Amino acid sequence: MWRPVSSKNVVSSLSPARRCGRLLVLSLGLVLLLLYWDPIREAQKEQYHLGHENVLGQENNGELSDARIPEDTDAVVFHSFDFDPEQVPAVRRPEQVYVWLSMESPKWDGFSYGKILQFGRPGFFNWTSTYHRESDVMHPYGGLLPLQGEVDYVRPGLLNKSGVAYGEYLAALAGGDLQQEIKGKDWAAFLERPKLVVWMVSHCSTSSGREVYVQELQQHTEVDVFGSCGELKCSIESIEECYTKVLRPTYKFYLAFENNLCEDYVTEKAWLPLRHGLVPVVFGGARYSDILPPLSYVDATHRTPLQLANHLSSIARSPQLYGRYHLWRKYWEVLPWPPLCEICLKLHSLVSPMHRDGEDMGRRRYYPNLRSWWWSVNNCTTLYPRRRYPHLEFVGL
Numbered sequence: 172m173w174r175p176v177s178s179k180n181v182v183s184s185l186s187p188a189r190r191c192g193r194l195l196v197l198s199l200g201l202v203l204l205l206l207y208w209d210p211i212r213e214a215q216k217e218q219y220h221l222g223h224e225n226v227l228g229q230e231n232n233g234e235l236s237d238a239r240i241p242e243d244t245d246a247v248v249f250h251s252f253d254f255d256p257e258q259v260p261a262v263r264r265p266e267q268v269y270v271w272l273s274m275e276s277p278k279w280d281g282f283s284y285g286k287i288l289q290f291g292r293p294g295f296f297n298w299t300s301t302y303h304r305e306s307d308v309m310h311p312y313g314g315l316l317p318l319q320g321e322v323d324y325v326r327p328g329l330l331n332k333s334g335v336a337y338g339e340y341l342a343a344l345a346g347g348d349l350q351q352e353i354k355g356k357d358w359a360a361f362l363e364r365p366k367l368v369v370w371m372v373s374h375c376s377t378s379s380g381r382e383v384y385v386q387e388l389q390q391h392t393e394v395d396v397f398g399s400c401g402e403l404k405c406s407i408e409s410i411e412e413c414y415t416k417v418l419r420p421t422y423k424f425y426l427a428f429e430n431n432l433c434e435d436y437v438t439e440k441a442w443l444p445l446r447h448g449l450v451p452v453v454f455g456g457a458r459y460s461d462i463l464p465p466l467s468y469v470d471a472t473h474r475t476p477l478q479l480a481n482h483l484s485s486i487a488r489s490p491q492l493y494g495r496y497h498l499w500r501k502y503w504e505v506l507p508w509p510p511l512c513e514i515c516l517k518l519h520s521l522v523s524p525m526h527r528d529g530e531d532m533g534r535r536r537y538y539p540n541l542r543s544w545w546w547s548v549n550n551c552t553t554l555y556p557r558r559r560y561p562h563l564e565f566v567g568l
């Protein structure tokens with residue numbers, strides 16, 4: 172039986188309206204509580220976006236995070252990395268949804284799949300919440316928010332190709348529009364950057380083999396490397412300032428090379444440069460055209476290092492052409508951690524008045540084998556480029 176908990180947690184009071192607002196109007200009169208279950212590392216809840224401005228609106232953060240009684244919630248979210256089967260809530264109502272949250276690819280994951288099997292609960296999780304679109308709730312590293320209209324979309328991590336922003340953007344591209352119309356005289360200064368390409372990296376050897384690609388790229392063009400695998404340091408505490416003060420004024424392109432090649436796995440490596448005024452050169456297992464607008468990024472996976480070096484230099488030679496890689500900024504803004512509208516919407520449809528009183532509308536689900544589901548949807552490959560792109564010729568490999 173669905174039952175209201177405490178009125179102070181009514182989600183319908185949430186804002187900001189531009190973010191989750193319209194979705195939540197649907198939920199008037201309903202009560203919904205989300206709990207991030209992490210009894211051990213309470214201090215880290217910031218990291219899982221509870222108490223983050225974007226999650227459920229500023230005003231309610233304190234109250235939501237005070238809700239510490241797991242059986243009173245409609246959903247409990249377990250962060251994969253910290254999951255401890257011996258520390259699960261003692262009571263579980265059948266209506267409650269247990270959600271598995273993971274931001275990591277299957278290759279790099281602290282979740283002890285073995286432990287949960289030993290624990291004898293292979294169907295423990297009802298929903299999944301990850302960067303992958305096959306998840307019940309998509310939880311991407313970033314998303315695009317249209318600057319006008321259309322605020323009610325559910326999955327900002329995927330490009331909405333039927334949306335107004337996309338249509339207008341394609342028309343602007345076709346019409347040869349230039350950003351300078353809105354940026355005015357600052358436009359030339361924005362595009363002016365002395366160097367071509369930068370890479371910021373801290374894992375020097377990866378299963379994607381990106382370092383092999385970059386080594387060859389360096390034979391054709393200069394790549395400045397920041398972080399523990401390179402010689403340069405930002406000397407600035409915050410990553411945002413490193414982008415705005417050091418990288419953005421200096422470099423045209425940023426190597427957004429993922430350490431794993433898995434479907435939909437697009438991390439902050441691509442979103443941060445987009446957000447801070449650089450053009451990412453992407454390398455990963457995702458179909459980027461489903462996620463980012465055309466001419467907002469350069470795809471390295473379809474090019475050899477030599478082809479990429481030539482391509483980047485030819486774009487950089489023409490301020491007009493380089494400027495077109497920023498035209499999308501007129502239509503969208505990048506949201507670093509998009510709000511959790513989808514989980515709200517799904518929970519509300521689960522507990523909407525029609526489904527009250529224990530009526531089972533066939534919506535119940537759980538994952539009998541989480542591990543095999545997660546590996547199969549990701550279809551990760553390793554050892555770029557030979558396995559994934561056998562048609563590309565690489566010198567010196």
Ligand SMILES: *[C@@H]1O[C@H](CO)[C@@H](O)[C@H](O)[C@H]1NC(C)=O
Nearest residue numbers: 321324325326331333334335
């Ligand atoms: C995409 O945009 C259209 C038009 O605004 C909207 O009706 C639709 O719901 C959006 N799709 C998604 C998945 O958000």
Ligand SMILES: *[C@@H]1O[C@H](CO)[C@@H](O)[C@H](O)[C@H]1NC(C)=O
Nearest residue numbers: 265266294295297535536537
């Ligand atoms: C959640 O999964 C459990 C099995 O672990 C199942 O008994 C329950 O009905 C499921 N609930 C929903 C809402 O899907």
Ligand SMILES: *[C@@H]1O[C@H](CO)[C@@H](O)[C@H](O)[C@H]1NC(C)=O
Nearest residue numbers: 547549550551552558559560
């Ligand atoms: C998995 O990836 C391989 C190699 O990229 C591809 O050939 C195959 O079609 C993919 N499988 C699925 C189910 O998408």
